[in-house]
Amino acid sequence: xxxxxxxxxxxxxxxxxxxxxxxxxxxxxxxxxxxxxxxxxxxxxxxxxxxxxxxxxxxxxxxxxxxxxxxxxxxxxxxxxxxxxxxxxxxxxxxxxxxxxxxxxxxxxxxxxxxxxxxxxxxxxxxxxxxxxxxxxxxxxxxxxxxxxxxxxxxxxxxxxxxxxxxxxxxxxxxxxxxxxxxxxxxxxxxxxxxxxxxxxxxxxxxxxxxxxxxxxxxxxxxxxxxxxxxxxxxxxxxxxxxxxxxxxxxxxxxxxxxxxxxxxxxxxxxxxxxxxxxxxxxxxxxxxxxxxxxxxxxxxxxxxxxxxxxxxxxxxxxxxxxxxxxxxxxxxxxxxxxxxxxxxxxxxxxxxxxxxxxxxxxxxxxxxxxxxxxxxxxxxxxxxxxxxxxxxxxxxxxxxxxxxxxxxxxxxxxxxxxxxxxxxxxxxxxxxxxxxxxxxxxxxxxxxxxxxxxxxxxxxxxxxxxxxxxxxxxxxxxxxxxxxxxxxxxxxxxxxxxxxxxxxxxxxxxxxxxxxxxxxxxxxxxxxxx
Amino acid sequence: xxxxxxxxxxxxxxxxxxxxxxxxxxxxxxxxxxxxxxxxxxxxxxxxxxxxxxxxxxxxxxxxxxxxxxxxxxxxxxxxxxxxxxxxxxxxxxxxxxxxxxxxxxxxxxxxxxxxxxxxxxxxxxxxxxxxxxxxxxxxxxxxxxxxxxxxxxxxxxxxxxxxxxxxxxxxxxxxxxxxxxxxxxxxxxxxxxxxxxxxxxxxxxxxxxxxxxxxxxxxxxxxxxxxxxxxxxxxxxxxxxxxxxxxxxxxxxxxxxxxxxxxxxxxxxxxxxxxxxxxxxxxxxxxxxxxxxxxxxxxxxxxxxxxxxxxxxxxxxxxxxxxxxxxxxxxxxxxxxxxxxxxxxxxxxxxxxxxxxxxxxxxxxxxxxxxxxxxxxxxxxxxxxxxxxxxxxxxxxxxxxxxxxxxxxxxxxxxxxxxxxxxxxxxxxxxx
Numbered sequence: 001x002x003x004x005x006x007x008x009x010x011x012x013x014x015x016x017x018x019x020x021x022x023x024x025x026x027x028x029x030x031x032x033x034x035x036x037x038x039x040x041x042x043x044x045x046x047x048x049x050x051x052x053x054x055x056x057x058x059x060x061x062x063x064x065x066x067x068x069x070x071x072x073x074x075x076x077x078x079x080x081x082x083x084x085x086x087x088x089x090x091x092x093x094x095x096x097x098x099x100x101x102x103x104x105x106x107x108x109x110x111x112x113x114x115x116x117x118x119x120x121x122x123x124x125x126x127x128x129x130x131x132x133x134x135x136x137x138x139x140x141x142x143x144x145x146x147x148x149x150x151x152x153x154x155x156x157x158x159x160x161x162x163x164x165x166x167x168x169x170x171x172x173x174x175x176x177x178x179x180x181x182x183x184x185x186x187x188x189x190x191x192x193x194x195x196x197x198x199x200x201x202x203x204x205x206x207x208x209x210x211x212x213x214x215x216x217x218x219x220x221x222x223x224x225x226x227x228x229x230x231x232x233x234x235x236x237x238x239x240x241x242x243x244x245x246x247x248x249x250x251x252x253x254x255x256x257x258x259x260x261x262x263x264x265x266x267x268x269x270x271x272x273x274x275x276x277x278x279x280x281x282x283x284x285x286x287x288x289x290x291x292x293x294x295x296x297x298x299x300x301x302x303x304x305x306x307x308x309x310x311x312x313x314x315x316x317x318x319x320x321x322x323x324x325x326x327x328x329x330x331x332x333x334x335x336x337x338x339x340x341x342x343x344x345x346x347x348x349x350x351x352x353x354x355x356x357x358x359x360x361x362x363x364x365x366x367x368x369x370x371x372x373x374x375x376x377x378x379x380x381x382x383x384x385x386x387x388x389x390x391x392x393x394x395x396x397x398x399x400x401x402x403x404x405x406x407x408x409x410x411x412x413x414x415x416x417x418x419x420x421x422x423x424x425x426x427x428x429x430x431x432x433x434x435x436x437x438x439x440x441x442x443x444x445x446x447x448x449x450x451x452x453x454x455x456x457x458x459x460x461x462x463x464x465x466x467x468x469x470x471x472x473x474x475x476x477x478x479x480x481x482x483x484x485x486x487x488x489x490x491x492x493x494x495x496x497x498x499x500x501x502x503x504x505x506x507x508x509x510x511x512x513x514x515x516x517x518x519x520x521x522x523x524x525x526x527x528x529x530x531x
Numbered sequence: 532x533x534x535x536x537x538x539x540x541x542x543x544x545x546x547x548x549x550x551x552x553x554x555x556x557x558x559x560x561x562x563x564x565x566x567x568x569x570x571x572x573x574x575x576x577x578x579x580x581x582x583x584x585x586x587x588x589x590x591x592x593x594x595x596x597x598x599x600x601x602x603x604x605x606x607x608x609x610x611x612x613x614x615x616x617x618x619x620x621x622x623x624x625x626x627x628x629x630x631x632x633x634x635x636x637x638x639x640x641x642x643x644x645x646x647x648x649x650x651x652x653x654x655x656x657x658x659x660x661x662x663x664x665x666x667x668x669x670x671x672x673x674x675x676x677x678x679x680x681x682x683x684x685x686x687x688x689x690x691x692x693x694x695x696x697x698x699x700x701x702x703x704x705x706x707x708x709x710x711x712x713x714x715x716x717x718x719x720x721x722x723x724x725x726x727x728x729x730x731x732x733x734x735x736x737x738x739x740x741x742x743x744x745x746x747x748x749x750x751x752x753x754x755x756x757x758x759x760x761x762x763x764x765x766x767x768x769x770x771x772x773x774x775x776x777x778x779x780x781x782x783x784x785x786x787x788x789x790x791x792x793x794x795x796x797x798x799x800x801x802x803x804x805x806x807x808x809x810x811x812x813x814x815x816x817x818x819x820x821x822x823x824x825x826x827x828x829x830x831x832x833x834x835x836x837x838x839x840x841x842x843x844x845x846x847x848x849x850x851x852x853x854x855x856x857x858x859x860x861x862x863x864x865x866x867x868x869x870x871x872x873x874x875x876x877x878x879x880x881x882x883x884x885x886x887x888x889x890x891x892x893x894x895x896x897x898x899x900x901x902x903x904x905x906x907x908x909x910x911x912x913x914x915x916x917x918x919x920x921x922x923x924x925x926x927x928x929x930x931x932x933x934x935x936x937x938x939x940x941x942x943x944x945x946x947x948x949x950x951x952x953x954x955x956x957x958x959x960x961x962x963x964x
Contacts, residue, residue: 221561
């Protein structure tokens with residue numbers, strides 16, 4: 001049966017079986033996955049610095065395995081848990097679990113490597129289908145795996161990387177060469193999984209639905225495909241509120257909508273959601289908004305090339321596709337995918353620098369589509385030459401900017417800091433730490449102390465069970481401060497009073513410095529007890 | 532208590548797998564367009580060659596039998612090649628008289644190959660009637676229609692073409708209930724038929740294990756002889772014949788095309804509906820216990836046969852499971868993960884509901900009907916009650932089977948699916964219970 005809705009013309013590629021398989025058919029995808037693995041894996045245990053957020057997801061995976069809970073502290077629905085459940089499964093399968101690759105976060109970075117290899121393979125396939133050629137697929141893959149901005153974030157243990165994998169899988173299944181319904185249901189489930197990894201995947205939903213609609217409209221499978229996609233995704237996502245409901249934590253306690261921290265209140269999914277929706281990071285129109293801080297401070301600094309060519313390709317693709325939507329439906333969809341998440345970034349909510357991660361694969365896809373179209377402009381030889389030159393230039397520009405990614409060893413500082421802690425601080429001490437070393441300090445290792453009373457500064461500032469009960473809201477309950485890079489700035493930014501006071505009453509035991517990274521271990525000096 | 536939770540968990544997972552499988556069979560035809568295309572009716576018809584015998588078993592069918600005979604007689608196939616045999620129990624004088632009147636009318640118009648055949652020995656049931664009728668028939672192809680069936684005029688052309696061109700000896704054509712808006716349970720009942728014939732039967736045909744329907748099924752004469760006719764002790768002789776054919780390795784061609792379905796009506800009252808469903812469920816259980824399915828060649832066919840025939844048991848299990856799981860979730864202190872696993876079957880039930888709603892729109896589109904905008908809500912409201920009715924019928928079937936009751940509970944027909952004739956719900960009933 002022919003499916004009249006199958007995207008035609010310049011659109012989805014028909015199966016490659018008809019033509020004899022050439023070099024690129026055989027090795028294109030494998031080659032690009034190898035590139036992805038190389039750029040990602042080489043020195044990934046050394047750079048970048050272990051980020052606190054990586055530590056948070058890892059300690060939550062640790063809690064799943066070691067404590068049978070979703071977090072070592074009160075889980076307050078900050079994110080849906082699918083991401084660290086996957087990490088927990090991975091850690092569980094590893095022979096020495098968190099310690100298999102040295103520092104605890106390394107074990108999860110290996111998982112990220114596998115996830116990125118998977119994402120790279122999916123992106124290649126998707127780009128190939130959208131452009132009907134290997135040039136576009138190769139260009140997209142290089143933009144996805146070689147740009148230093150991408151390498152920097154893809155090595156980190158971030159929920160966003162997992163979300164990207166599931167979104168790409170959903171997209172891959174939506175564009176698969178098939179006349180069945182099951183791939184669409186699987187796509188819906190993948191999208192649900194993406195949302196359970198990180199909720200802002202929902203911003204991709206309108207574009208995915210648009211793509212699905214144009215694949216199946218006016219066919220025998222339209223109803224089952226459309227409703228099936230939505231229902232399977234929604235059912236999977238519903239497990240999250242279902243979990244909250246079964247725990248009695250769906251609705252806020254009493255009248256207080258934002259119940260966190262109020263004595264007697266309990267956490268709830270709805271109150272966290274309302275709280276998050278209400279946070280503002282400043283309007284995109286204001287130069288000191290978080291968006292522009294990260295834009296200039298982080299992204300532009302790492303790699304202006306991918307930002308410029310990614311954004312430019314997206315805009316050019318959009319403009320040319322709007323000109324003739326029927327003919328260029330795929331181009332339109334590719335540009336909308338990048339735009340959908342850009343809207344999320346610029347809408348003025350609170351953000352963290354790595355929130356840019358989900359937009360990058362779609363910048364890469366737009367670059368691939370644009371280069372592929374450039375290659376097919378006439379005269380053919382001129383277009384192909386131009387596209388090849390552009391591809392080489394882009395690759396060169398990425399590599400020219402890459403330095404730290406392959407040459408700097410930052411995590412050595414954290415390893416030294418950990419070794420110092422183990423030598424100096426007694427296991428019974430109450431220690432304020434950042435999350436980067438949390439699992440290393442809690443996971444039992446033969447022959448070294450474990451620190452059950454080492455707590456994240458976030459929880460010391462915000463979790464009543466730690467701040468009010470354990471520490472009795474008294475800075476003198478703290479014995480040591482383990483300072484990650486620029487942690488003091490974060491104390492000030494968030495007004496972490498307890499930590500600031502303890503810091504002011506502390507003395508430096510050790511400092512680890514390289515470049516602009518500075519780590520410390522400090523001891524809290526308490527007034528002598530009055531007898 | 533923990534043992535109970537473990538048992539509930541294991542059961543929940545089993546029910547979920549079972550429900551997932553059932554849900555997949557419902558959408559099979561949309562997922563496998565090749566299977567559906569393979570079931571298409573031929574685009575052109577071969578010249579009429581085969582001769583047919585239509586067996587029309589009828590019991591207390593005064594209201595509809597004349598019309599049915601006329602419909603069969605006016606099919607677009609040479610009259611001398613379609614023999615019509617109405618089969619009645621000798622005491623059913625009302626039906627016999629009406630049938631005789633219709634046949635006289637045909638005779639007056641020059642048609643001589645229609646007659647009424649009666650029997651007065653036990654058991655008084657459909658398979659017995661079929662065996663009696665078959666013994667008196669002479670067509671090359673034997674087919675069965677029920678008294679209330681509204682057949683398509685081209686049905687014989689289709690089967691003639693398929694049997695000649697594809698060299699098959701057994702053909703099952705589609706049957707469809709039509710009156711989706713005639714009672715609270717009719718929508719879901721119509722959809723059961725729709726998914727069975729439009730989707731699931733193709734899966735069975737592909738697997739080589741197919742429980743046949745009770746009518747619009749066609750056999751070459753020698754095939755019926757090889758089978759030794761119909762099992763008179765079985766309440767669903769059609770399913771039994773299907774299993775036996777499958778065990779013989781006989782290929783059954785399914786023809787499903789929305790245009791050519793045989794139209795039927797839903798049972799007129801809830802009581803009839805329950806009795807009909809009880810009979811089917813009990814017949815399936817009988818067929819399961821009879822064990823002919825053991826002769827199937829492949830293990831996956833055996834599994835599919837057991838799954839299909841034991842379905843009434845699953846139905847009871849699911850219906851009992853829902854309240855029990857809800858009760859456990861609310862009263863027993865379990866971990867949240869356990870509670871979520873206990874909820875799993877409910878998710879499939881929800882999926883089943885959504886698929887049914889889509890099915891209604893597919894069905895209506897195929898037949899040029901327009902469901903009211905409130906249909907999904909109505910279906911949601913009656914969805915669980917309908918499942919409970921099915922479960923009740925299944926329990927009834929199990930109890931009857933246990934206590935050896937195997938009398939035939941007949942379904943009453945009023946002609947509600949015949950659009951040109953308003954249904955007569957007040958008609959007198961002559962039903963043995």
